[in-house]
Amino acid sequence: MARRRRPPRAGALHELQPLRTAAQIAVLQLLFYAIALVLIVFTSLVAGQPFGVDLLLGWESVRGDNTQGWLMAFVWLFDGALCMAVAIVILIARSKLVPDFALTIHFxxxxxxxxxxxxxxxxxxxxxxMFASSAAAVGLATWGCRYRELQPVFFGGRILGAGDGGASSAARASSPPPGSSTGHADLEAGHGPDGDDVTGYVHGGRGKGRGKDGQGDYEMVQMKTSS
Known part of the structure; x- marks a missing residue:
């Protein structure tokens, strides 16, 4: 008898999406080179240097013995760190996937x-x-994704979970505290909580209404009768 295949776990198809992941990597890589191209062309025009493909796809121009090399290093650092961090936060928006995408772009x-x-x-x-750019991209994108994940979710024009919390807070604010003088005076006058005249008792003077045996100690007061 042929062995039956085990059905996939619920949500497994949504967790593993190779085509979507490949598309996101391709978009990020295109943005990486597009932003670098704009920055390199701009800096070349400002510095009066000729533009070439070697500035974009080569490594000889990034060096530490001249000003042009430092400028190209700053361009790649700005592109790979800040610009890619913003792109990852917008397109990926998941902090646990940030290192994979950031390191993949630089690799x-x-x-x-x-x-x-x-x-x-x-x-x-x-x-x-490249090491500084990848490390900065991971750090900035992780912080941005976590900040985005912690933002309140709006649904139907209000923040989820804010309605019940606000109502309970308003109820707690409107009700007097148990040990307040106003509530104690109402009980002594025969008025219960919320204007209830039926509850006509007050605690005795034995420390929070506790007697020697641990039970409540109360005394009756005169109750108002409706005419």
Whole structure:
């Protein structure tokens, strides 16, 4: 007899979505290069330097012995850290997935640079920039996703859970505390809580209404009769 296959666990198909994950990585990688392209073109025009594809896909321009190399390092750090952190918060919005996406973006950039130049990057400034960019992206995106997850959820024009809490808070605020002088005076006058005249007793003077035997000690007062 053929063995029956076990049905998938509820929600398993929603947890494992390789096509959606691949699409999100592709979108983030395109944003990574698009923002870098805009920043590199802008800085090249301002600095009066010629623009080339090597500035985008190469590693030789990121170096620590000249001003242009420091400027390119700052461009990649701004792109990979701040811009990618904002993109991950908007597109992913899950703090536990932030390290996977942030590190994947920088790893794919390493692969692209290696394939384009046909050699691994040999400048320590390039490696330092990529490590700092990936670490900053993980930290900023994790903080942003957690801040977004902790925001109140609005449903039907109000915050979920705020209606019951507000009503109970208002009820507690409107009712006098048990040991207040107003409530004690009403009980002595024969008025119960909320204007109830039936409850016509007060606690005795034995410390919070407790007698020696631990039971309540009460004395009757005159009750009002309706005319």
């Amino acid at each position: 794919l950039h390493l692969v692209v640079v290696t394939l384009y130049t046909r050699s691994l990057p040999r400048h320590s400034m390039w490696w330092l920039t």
